[in-house]
Amino acid sequence: MKRKKEVVIKENPMRFYTLADKVVLGLTTFVLLLFFVVLLYPLLYAVISSFAKGVLPLNLIPTRITLEGYIACIEYRYIWTGFRNSVIYTLLGTGIALLVTICCAYALSVKHRLRGLMLAICMFTMYFDGGLIPNFLWIxxxxxxxxxxxxxxxxxxxxYNMLVMRTYFENSIPAELHEAAQLDGASEIGYLIRVVVPLSGAVIAVIALYYISSLWNSYFQAMLYIQDLEKLPLSNILRSLLLTAQNAGLTTMDSSTAQKIEERQEVMKYCVIVVSSVPMLVLYPFIQKYFVKGVMIGAVKG
Amino acid sequence: MSLGKNPKATRLRGGWGREWKKYRELYLLFAIPLIILILFKYIPMYGAQIAFRNYKPTKGVLGSDWVGMKYFIKFFESAYFKTTITNTLVLNLYTLATFPLGVIFALMLKYAPLRRFGKTVQMVSYAPHFISTVVVCGLVTLFMNSRIGMVNKVIELFGGTAANWLGRTGAFKHIYVWSDVWQHLGFNSVIFISALAGVSSELHEAAVVDGASLLQRIFHVDIPGIAPTFIIMLILRVGSLMNIGYEKVLMLQNDLNRGASEIISTYTYKIALQSQVPQYSYAAAIGLFTSLVNLILLFGVNRATKSLSGSSLW
Incomplete structure (x- = not known):
């Protein structure tokens, strides 16, 4: 993939471009620059706000720096339990999901009589769903x-993840290996564990990351099924801090008191946002190329 | 995307006994996902029949009285039918309208004159995708705050007047859609970036030799080259037209903007799980109706694109 891209770049040097083309390119650069600012500015604003006392001015330079938001976070017990729960749920969920996905993808990557039926059983669930209420009642x-x-x-x-993995199993693991293993008397499960899984590190990493990010960020399931505050994952704690009961009663106060209360809440909110996004943002530079790879594996047959 | 059946179906000789003997371990492996699918997908589908029954928790699914289409008709006749359908369609069609932005962004990155700058923009554009929906909604509400929100301060800087934007029904769809674009544009364009890298460079060379301008090359070489990918992505997107994004809508919703933000799925959630008297059957009927509409849309769009362009899911 990489090499291909390089070739394309070398074939587009500036000397092929006419004046009109250069105008288009100039506009492109301008729009990209604008987009870059729009992307980055809110993120920077949120991160710097978490350290700022009072409302952060638009130039991103805080009038005074404070850690009181973070201290309030640390003292808030449910952030800790939420963090712990999120880590546990994410690891457990990813482990189970990987096991199920690998078994399914492998069973569907070998040609046998029931493969079409198995595939249909899986695919049907992509397009049709019983709906929220029957699921809720049944669970x-x-x-x-x-x-x-x-x-x-x-x-x-x-x-979807399973199909990505199956595509990889089918296209990237030589069929000769399977024949050789069979000749040597290896069982299918033995072949899967000793040959297929070790050879599929890249795709397993990608799929694991897909599951990790969706489990870490999910809140709806826990909102439906988890009652105890102690058991709630971080997302739900975050949601209750950020989005519920906001502005309640503030409109009736005089505006300077209201503003002070809002400002104090605000700092803590920005801190919670930063704290909860830290795991993903720290991982992100390392994992983003895998996410991209996953999209490409999935698109191989597209 | 290999969503179709295998064209070269293998013909196996011998009976099922031999098949079982050869592949029994594979069938055992498949048992694990099968149990998960049956437990958490197929049984709820079977349970969806409560849409046709007057479901009472004490009586169970099969014990509740059969009432036929009663709840569907109730929904079609209710005052919420028009509002929720309209709001759902408006939000989704608006989101769909921003879908080509992914292609435009990919093209801009491909032709960005400064490579390093292009790469940096590309990498930063993925970042918001990894932030959770809860955080994005939190940021949106913080920035939209009528007194101290960042967005309002920017508006004032440019001479506008601050307002409680989230409380305005007219502004809701713009907030919803453009925060979505902000969060996912970069990541959604990945697939187009990789498709663009696969466009034949000989075609580009030939176009340059023939004196094609940059825009001509984009319209006559790049865009036809990535059209199949675009169409597949579009079909998938249309197939979920009716049920996308309710987690986000639910979080951005408040009493003031409800007129524009009450969509089918949030309404379902409300009448079944938030009200004092849960109307399970009624909510299930609305859910089933949505699923069926999605399915019909998916098949319809798939057939249409197949006859128009030859690209299809299966």
Whole structure:
């Protein structure tokens, strides 16, 4: 992939461009620059705000620096339990999901009689869904309400991720290996564990990251199924801090008191935002190329 | 995207006994995902029949009385039918209208004169994708704050007047769609960037030799080259036209903007899980209606693009 891109770049040197083309390119640069600012500015504003006392001016230079927002975060107990829960749910959920996805992708990558049927069983769930209420009633009936299983089991097989992995198994692992293993008397499961999985590190990493980011960021399942504050993941704690009961009663106060209260809440909100995004933002520079790779593997047959 | 059936179906000799003997381990492997799918996808689908019954938790799914289309008709006749459908369609069609921006962004990156600058923009553009929806909605509400929000201060800087934008029904769709573009544009363009890298460079050379301008090359070489990818992505997107993004809508919703933000899925959630008297059957009927509309849309669009351009999902 990389080499191909390089070639294309070398074939587009400036000397081929006419004046009109250069105008178009100039505009392109300008729009990209504008977009760059629009992308980055809110992020910077949020991060710097978390350290700023009072409202951060638009030039991003705080009048005074403070850590009181972070101290308030640290003292808020449910941020810690939420953080712990999110880590546990994400790791457990990703482990289960990977196991299920690998088994399914491998079973579908080998040609046999029932493959079409199996594929149809999986694909149908991509396009049709029982709906929120039947799911909710059934999961309660299973006794999963207020347990971690209601969060990690229903999403354990993402058919889309499974298809990406299957494409990789089919295209990137030489069929000769399978024949050789069979001649040597290896069982299918032995072949999967000893040959396919070790050779598929890249795709497994990609899919793991897909599951990690969706589990870490999800809040809706926990909102439906988790009742105890102690068991809530970070997203839900965050949601209740950021989005509920905001501005309640503030409109009736005189505006300077209201503004002071809002400012104090604001600092803590920015801190919570930063704290909860830190794991993903720290990982992001390392993982973003894998995410991109995943999109490309999925698109191989597109 | 290999979403179709295998064209070269293998013909196996021998009976099922031999097949079982050869592949029994594969079938055992498939049992694990099968259990998950049956438990969490197919049984709820079976449970969706409560849409046709007057569901009482004490009586169970099969024990509740059959009432036929009652709840569907109730929905079609209710005052919420028009509002929720309109709002759902407006938000989704508006989001769909921004879909080509991914292609434009990919093209801009491809021809950006300064390579390093292009790469930096590309990398930064992925970042918001990794921030959770909760955080994005939190940021939106913070920035839209009528007194101290950043957006309002920018507006005032340019001579406008600050307002409680999230409380305005007219502004809701713009806030929803453009915050979505902000968050996902970069990541959504990845697939187009890789498709553009696959466009034959000989075609570009030939076009240059023939004296094609940059825009002509884009319109006659690049765009036809990535059209199949674009169409597949578009079909997938249209297939979920009715149910996308309710988590985000739910979080941006408040009493003031409800007229523009009450969509089918948030309404379903509200009448079944937030009200004092949960109307399970009614909510299930609305959910089932949405699923069916999605399915019909997906098949319809797939058939249409197949006959128009030859690209299709299956």
């Amino acid at each position: 309660n009936k299973l006794g999963l309400y207020n347990t971690v299983w209601a969060l990690v089991l229903p999403g354990a097989l993402s058919v």
